[in-house]
Amino acid sequence: MSRVAAIDCGTNSIRLLIADIDGDNFREVIREMEIVRLGEGVDKNRAFDPAAIERTLEATRRFAEIIASKGVEKIRFCATSATRDARNRQVFIDGVREILGIEPEVIPGAEEAALSFMGATKEMKGIGGPFLVVDIGGGSTEFVFGTEKVESAKSVNIGCVRMTERHLKKQPPEARTVAAAIEDIDAAIADAARSVPLKKATTLIAVAGTATTVAAAALALTEYDRYSIHLSRIPAQKVFGLAQQLTLMSREQIAALGYMHPGRVDVITSGALILSRVMLATGASEFVASESDILDGIAWGLTTIIEPLPEVIEEELEEIVEGIDEGAQDVFDEMDQELSQE
Secondary structure (H helix, E strand, O other), rough: OOEEEEEEEOOEEEEEEEEEEOOOOOEEEEEEEEEOOOOOOHHHHHHOOHHHHHHHHHHHHHHHHHHHHHHOOEEEEEOOOOOHHHOOOHHHHHHHHHHHHOOOOOOOOOHHHHHHHHHHHHHHOOOOOOEEEEEEEEOOEEEEEEEEOOOEEEOOOOOOOHHHOOOOOOOOOOOOHHHHHHHHHHHHHHHHOOOOOOOOOOOEEOOOHHHHHHHHHHHHOOOOOOHHOOEEEHHHHHHHHHHHHOOOOOOOHHHHEEEEEEEEOHHHHHHHHHHHHHHHHHHEEEEEOOOOOOHHHHHOOOOOOOOOHHHHHHHHHHOOOOOOOOOOOOOOHHHHHHOOOO
């Protein structure tokens, strides 16, 4: 048995998982998450804000103390979208190395896809495949298709933080900014569809904080309960309704929701919008909300050899979608019309 520590540092949050792994047996020891918004401003400035770096390093120091107290044998720190994009990432990487005593890894989109797929599907082997795993992060969204292993994948720059900073800067947002965000999102999904068969999966699995928060809302939870959320099946109609509802709510109303993490209040509208457009594009009638994601994949990867992705997928995942011109019609009227035709 190996006791491992996995740290996933994304655009919006940094998370720690300590687990005991013995073959296919996985026992969670501790799981922690902090919203640090490391990627704040990266979409515009292509650099980390010094305050964002310090917030993230402070969380890393706390995680280091936990790791030291738990007898961990192996540690892996993986940084994703925002760190890939930031010109001054070396300052952050050096800080992490000093705190943890290991080399932090800025993983490419290809490996991010493989780890997300492993984490999300490990519990579903033999049932429900082929899968489309959608990981909506702060800076990017990964689309990963496969059954036993990844067969195709694509990473595009439509994360909840990036879309909030680019389009939905006010809450509630103006209709024209919602329309511009939708146009941006739909173009990125269309780009992903050129590499990934979005409509061929039997099961759509959505991972990360946006999807699990939407699931909490759909389940009418009074507080966030990961055990109720994990592997719940959320109908598309509820996702569409929630996405529209959030565009009409004030920041205070969203913050008052019992299941809403304070650090997700100002980005959940963008996140739900992305998820709703993904579901419309895939034609899925529901999604499976998974609390197991890239973080679990990182932990599994410390004891498992992950088969490399085909070279063509590696190349596709390194192509990141840039900003797209604003301008669109009333999107929710269009959504209602499309749904009425199904």
